[in-house]
Amino acid sequence: MTQTQVLTPASLEELVAALAQATPQTRLLAGGTDLVRELRRPVREPDLLVDLTGLAALSEVRLEEGMLHIGALATFTELQWHPLVREHALCLSLAAAQVGSTQIRNAGTIGGNAANASACADGVTALTALGAVVITVDGAGERRTQSLDDVVLGPGRTSLRYDEAILEFAFPPLDAGHRSAFAKIGSRTAVSVARLSVALVVRFDADAGVLSEARVALGAVGERAFRASELEAKLVGRAADDETARLFADGCVAAVEASIPGRYSLPYKRHAAVGLAYDAWNMLALSAPSEPAWT
Numbered sequence: 001m002t003q004t005q006v007l008t009p010a011s012l013e014e015l016v017a018a019l020a021q022a023t024p025q026t027r028l029l030a031g032g033t034d035l036v037r038e039l040r041r042p043v044r045e046p047d048l049l050v051d052l053t054g055l056a057a058l059s060e061v062r063l064e065e066g067m068l069h070i071g072a073l074a075t076f077t078e079l080q081w082h083p084l085v086r087e088h089a090l091c092l093s094l095a096a097a098q099v100g101s102t103q104i105r106n107a108g109t110i111g112g113n114a115a116n117a118s119a120c121a122d123g124v125t126a127l128t129a130l131g132a133v134v135i136t137v138d139g140a141g142e143r144r145t146q147s148l149d150d151v152v153l154g155p156g157r158t159s160l161r162y163d164e165a166i167l168e169f170a171f172p173p174l175d176a177g178h179r180s181a182f183a184k185i186g187s188r189t190a191v192s193v194a195r196l197s198v199a200l201v202v203r204f205d206a207d208a209g210v211l212s213e214a215r216v217a218l219g220a221v222g223e224r225a226f227r228a229s230e231l232e233a234k235l236v237g238r239a240a241d242d243e244t245a246r247l248f249a250d251g252c253v254a255a256v257e258a259s260i261p262g263r264y265s266l267p268y269k270r271h272a273a274v275g276l277a278y279d280a281w282n283m284l285a286l287s288a289p290s291e292p293a294w295t
């Protein structure tokens, strides 16, 4: 039986020193909502557990140099209610609000959500629409900044090295011209992982009366969350009306069909995509109710 050593770094320097001792059997612990379940399975025990929870700085959410930074240890409850997230990344707040139960949201972190790399990770879908990069540090103290797509590779697979920890995520904050939404469908109404999710960010040009930017991320369909770029291009330049809502729903269906051709869940997800798309679209109208041009 392996004797597991536990390190509890309380500063970035101590984190780097802990990571310097890491081996392929080492695991990092954040909220433990995924890891504890995994460690209960009869697999090889870790030689070293690096408990990140003493690193208060990694829970920070801040605006700096034109970017919104989200600490890897920010919990879903913090992301749901944080004023900067609600103002500048509403789809992430909405995604956080729909994760698991109150207990899971209180413990689960956004860094763990990405590092666990489940295809139905709600936080990852929202971060994909927000165009987030991932900032990491390794046991040599070297920092890397990579796109989320380069880090989350597929179910349970990331490009993170065993001696590398996510410090934070960063992306350009949404401003008053943006609207964003997140919707998901699961096999039950509460404490359910997504069977399909969508995060949507648009910019509405009130003078021209059209969408000048659109970002659509789909989750829980295929290997990992992805941007539906063909659909995004079709949305730009269109009015925010019922016809565009229908085009958005049709585009989500097309993206689902292209992502999982022949999969047993396709007939279900094809229909689910329509309702989900309208849920997300209708949320956009609510996110800036004073804007009269949005129909």
Ligand SMILES: Cc1cc2nc3c(=O)[nH]c(=O)nc-3n(C[C@H](O)[C@H](O)[C@H](O)COP(=O)(O)OP(=O)(O)OC[C@H]3O[C@@H](n4cnc5c(N)ncnc54)[C@H](O)[C@@H]3O)c2cc1C
Residues within 6 Å of the ligand: 027, 028, 029, 030, 031, 032, 033, 034, 035, 036, 052, 072, 073, 098, 099, 100, 101, 104, 107, 108, 109, 110, 111, 112, 113, 114, 115, 116, 120, 121, 122, 123, 160, 164, 165, 166, 167, 191, 192, 193, 194
């Ligand atoms: C009942 C239940 C319901 C759930 N519902 C949902 C849901 O609706 N939506 C959803 O998206 N998820 C859901 N989850 C999954 C889980 O809560 C999330 O994936 C959570 O974000 C994991 O974060 P954590 O802090 O608990 O990570 P941990 O369990 O501590 O770690 C998970 C993995 O990430 C690694 N890790 C953690 N932090 C870092 C870091 N900073 N750098 C590098 N690696 C790191 C760990 O080593 C481990 O491999 C649910 C889980 C449960 C048990």
